[in-house]
């Protein structure tokens with residue numbers, strides 16, 4: 001047995017600076033240290049173009065990739081080793097040389113109804129103003145309650161809550177996971193069921209990206225992979241990839257596991273909620289990716305392509 005210890009490796013995590021991104025980076029830092037106590041893990045907080053341009057719809061400025069490009073450049077330059085992302089916010093494909101090397105255990109995957117005056121979506125009065133910038137949430141809310149007025153709501157979680165508290169909305173819809181991670185579970189008045197609002201691809205899960213050429217790092221990071229979450233998210237992302245669901249489209253995709261079976265539900269709709277295509281496929285866990293493609297194919301057969309193309313998702 002060798003008596004010399006390998007040199008202590010330092011892992012630098014590139015992260016966005018929002019409270020949620022910092023929470024997620026610190027979570028991964030703690031998990032890495034739990035699995036590999038000899039590591040040294042540092043944070044490199046960065047601001048990205050996506051964080052700086054807050055007043056333009058994301059689709060117009062280049063979509064989700066904008067939130068991670070700077071982090072990838074830092075990894076390419078050797079200033080950082082890994083990047084931590086909300087799985088919901090990252091595109092299906094990574095740039096050459098980069099990959100997703102772990103998906104951590106999923107937090108609550110559902111949408112949350114938050115209001116200072118009303119207890120639930122059902123309890124909102126006629127014509128109530130609800131804040132969300134997600135076309136997926138807008139579509140499903142309108143399909144459920146076509147009287148509601150949907151008003152744009154951007155910014156990080158705290159900004160959105162501040163706008164609600166300032167009286168600009170009767171209620172807002174956020175991801176439950178973000179609120180829970182930031183210690184604001186008590187702001188959730190209602191967890192919105194998947195029947196009413198099918199979650200976004202990967203919602204509630206955190207992923208770790210790094211370069212594909214660092215085998216030692218990839219092995220260290222793999223210890224944080226949560227198999228069930230990774231399988232669910234793989235199916236959800238395979239559906240999205242097949243639909244070429246770009247940045248801002250009303251797509252929901254949500255997988256659950258029952259024993260050896262995975263059930264994936266998919267949804268494509270129009271922002272006005274007047275058309276909502278739904279499909280679900282169940283199959284063996286090992287077929288997660290095929291199940292995702294099968295749900296996408298069913299949605300395409302029902303007319304998803306026309307909806308997605310009409311939204312400029314080319």
Ligand SMILES: NCc1[nH]cc(CCC(=O)O)c1CC(=O)O
Pocket residue numbers: 020086087088089157173174175176177178202203204205206
């Ligand atoms: N689009 C922003 C975003 N990205 C990730 C989360 C938190 C939940 C998650 O990890 O999926 C949120 C907030 C929200 O949608 O309310």
